[in-house]
Amino acid sequence: MNHKSKPRKIQSTIMAAFSIMSASIMLVLGIVMYLRFSVASKHDIIQSTKKLMEQTGENLEDYLVSMRQISDAVYYNVIKENDFSSQDKDIQKGMNLLYEANSRNLRSIAVYNHYGSLIAAEPVALQKEDPDVTRQDWYQKAFKEVENMHFSTPHIQNLFDDHTHRYYWVISLSRVVELTDHGIPMNGVLLVDMDYAGISRMMKKINAINNGQYYYLCDSNGQIIYHNRQIQISNGIAYENSIQTAKYKDGVYEDLFRGEKRKVIVNTISYTGWKLVGIIPYATFNQGMYDIRYFIVILILLMAMMLVVINRVISVRISSPILKLNESVTEYEAGEKPEIYIGGSQEIRYLGYSIQRSYEQIDELMHKIVLEQTERRKSELDALQSQINPHFLYNALDSITWMIEGERNDDAVVMISELAKLFRISLSKGRTIINIKDELQHAKSYMNIQKVRYKNSFSITFDVEQEVYACCTVKLVLQPILENAINYGMEGMDDCGEIKVTGTLKDGNVTLSVADNGVGMSEEEVSLVLTDSNRIHKHGSGVGLVNVNNRIQILFGKEYGLLVESEPDEGTTVSVRIPAVPYTEENRKKLEMGHVFSREEISDNKAQHL
C-alpha cells in the first residue's frame, strides 16, 4: 500500500535542518580538532623524545669519554712512564690514584702481558685461579685491532676473587698497550672495567616513565647493552628488533614489529658506534589522547546542547508568524471570521496582507454573485408570470366576447367584474408573493369566469382551513391547475363535473389541492405532467403545471412544488405544497429577494404570529 507520509510542520523542518547542519559542522570540527591535537601531540612526543635522547646520548658519550680518558691516563701517564720490573710501586700508585678518583664508575683497572698474565691491577684483589684471559672477548678484540680502544658488551667480570661471593656486571674497555719490563718493550693489554651500573642508572632514569615508551642501548651489531626487558627478551617472553634497528642511521623511523606499529628514534653514540634507541608504540600516542578524546566529545555534546537551544529559538522565531497566519487562515476556512494575522518579518506581513485582500475580494464577489443570482431568479419569475398573463387574458376575453355575442350582458358584467378582481390580485402592486386568501379569491374569480364560460357544466367547492389564509404563496398558482382541471378533467362530463379545492396546514407545510372527478390520466401521462414542458397541449396557451412547479421551487426550494395523483376514469388531484410562511411584509420581501426559509425559521415565524 502506498502510504503518503504526513507533511512535516515548518518548525520541525527548520529545526531538523539546522540541527543536521550544526551536527555535521560540529562533527567535522571535532574530527579536525582531534586530528590536529593528535598530530601536534605526536609531534611533541617525538620532539621531546629526541631531545631526551640527545641529552642522554651526550651523557653516555661523556661517560665513555671519561673512561677513555682514564684509559689514556693509565697508559700515557702510568704505564708508558714506568718499567714494570723496577717501578711497579709507582705504577700501582698511579693506577690507584686514577681508580680512587673514578671508583664510582669503575670496577677495576688491570694490565695483562701478551701471555695473558696479570701484571698490575687496581683495586688489588686475588686473581681467580686460571681465568685464561686470552680466551676472553675483550682480550682478543684488543689484539685484533691494536690501534683502537674496544668497548665490550656487558658481561660478568671473571677475573678476581674478592671473597664476597658476588659477580659484577661490567663493560670492558680494552686496548693494546706498550709496556716495559726489565727495559724490554712488549705488548700488553690495558683493561678498564666500567661498572655496568653507571650506564644502567642513566638508562633507568629515562625509562622511569612507564607509559609504553622506552629506550634501549645496543651495539652496532644489535647486541643489547641495556634494555629494561633484557631477561624477558633472552627468555623469549619479549622481543626487540635491535638487529634491524642497529642498521639505521640517526633519525626517526616508522617500524612495524610483531604487528605493532611504532616510531623508532635512533641516536648513535660516537666512537663506540652504540645506538641509543627510543621506541614509541603508536598506542602511547593514543594513550595521551584519551583525555583529549573525552574532552572533545564532551565539548561537542555541550555545543550540541547549546545549538539545539539556539536552533529551537531561531525556528520558533521564524515559524511563529507563519503558524499564526496559518491558524487564522484555518479558522477562516472553518467558517469563522477572524482577523487575518499580520506580523513577523516583512515577507510574512506581505503574505498576511495579501491573504486578507484576497478574502475581502472573495467576500465581495460572493455578495455580488448572490445579488446577481437573485436578479436572475426574479427575472425568470417575471418572465414566467408574463407567460401566464396573456394566456389568461386571452381566455377571459374570449369568454366575455362569447357572452356579449350571446347578449348575456349581465353575465358579461359579472364576468368583467370578476375579471377586474382577478387582475387586481394578479397585479398585486407588482408583488410576486401574496397571501393565500388573495390567491383563493383569485381562484374563485377565475372559476366564476370559467363557470360562466362553461355554462355551469361543473361545480366547484372550496374547503380551506382558516389558518391557511394567512400564509404566503406565489401568486396565480391555483389558476393554471384549475384551468387544467376544467380543460382535461371536465371534458365530456356533461354537467356532473366536480372540482374541489382544499387547503390544509400540516407539519409546517400548506397543501392546496385541486381535485376533479374527470377522466383522469394514465401513470405515464402523470409522469410527464411535471417534466415535459414541450408537450403539445390540447387546450389553452400551453403554459401548464410545469411553470407553476418551477415558480414554487424557485421561491420556496426544491423540496416544494406540485404533486399530481391521477387514476384513469377516477379523476385527478393536483396538490400545491408550500411552506407555511406567515404572510408579513418582511417575509414577503425576503421571499421575493430569493431567501429560502428553513424549517426553523418557519417555526420561529409561526410562533411569533400566533
Add this chain to the structure above:
Amino acid sequence: MNNSGKWFHVIEAVLAVMVILMAAAMLLEKNSKQYRKISVVIQDAEDTQWAAFRYGLKMAAQDQKVELVVASTADVLTKEEQLNTIKREIELGADAVIVQPVPGDDLEQKLRHLEKKVPIMLVEYTAAKEREKSQFPSVEPDHSAMGEALAEELKKDYCGNLSGKKYGILMKADAPHAMNSRRQGVEKALQDTGIVCSWVVDGSVENKPEVDIVIALDNNSLIKAAEQAAANNLHGALVYGIGNSTQAAYYLDTGSVECLVVPDEFSVGYYSLTEAAERLRHFFRGMKSRVVAYTVIRREELFEERNQEILFTMCQ
C-alpha cells in the same frame, strides 16, 4: 506541548545524559589507571636466593603495571605466622597474594578460606602433599626432574660406574613435598648404579659417616655443603647440588661444587605475578599452573653467555 517541543526536550535530555556518561567514563578511566597491588609472602624474603625470583616479580610488575609488595619475613616462618602475614597484606589492600607455602597439613584448607577474599598463587611448591591434589595454581620447577638431572650429571662424571660409592643427601625440612620429589628424582636416576645412600639430613653434615658424594637438594643445603667442602671437612667428598644464588654459583666457580642445577627462579617470579595480574584484570580468568625450566651448569660453562644471564638475574 506540541510535537517539536517534545522532541526538543527529549534531545536535550539525551545530550545531557551523554555528557554525564562521558564525564563518568573519563573519571573511571582515570581511576582505573591506579595500580592494583599484589603482595608476595615468602620465607626469609631478604635472602640472596630470592634475587632472581624478586627480579622476575619486579619485571612482571613493570610489564603488567601492578604494584608489587614483598612482605618482610623471618628466616623461618611457621604456618600461623605465614597466615597472619597473608591476612595483614590483605588488610593492607593487597588485591592478590603470591605465597611460598610453609609445611603444614591444613595450610591448603586455611588458604582456601583466604582465597575467598583475594586470589592466591603459590610458588616453589604446593601446599598439598601431592602436587596433583593441590587446588591452588602454582608456579614451580619440576622438582623430580631437577633431582634426576643432578644425578645424571653425577653418573656422567663417573661414566656410570658408581658401584661401591656412597652418597649423602642434604636437604631442608621445611618443604617436605618438594624435597621428597627432588630426592625421588635423584634416587630414580641412581637406582641400579650400585651407589648407596648413607644418610639423608637436614642441617649440618658434621659427624656424619664419610661419603664419596654429597647431594644438596636446596640452595641453603648446597651452600652449607660447599662451605664444608671448601673447608675440607667433607673428606674429599664431591658436592652436587641444586641452588639459585650467587653464593652457589661462586662455590661452583671455585670448585667446591662439581655441578649446579639452577631452577629458573626469574620465571617463577615473572609468571606467578603475571598470572595473578591477569586474574585481576579478567575476573573470570583462572590462574594457570606452570612448571618452569632449570639449567645444569658445570664450572667450565659458568661464564658462557646463556649462564651469564642467570648470574645477571641472581645479581640483581
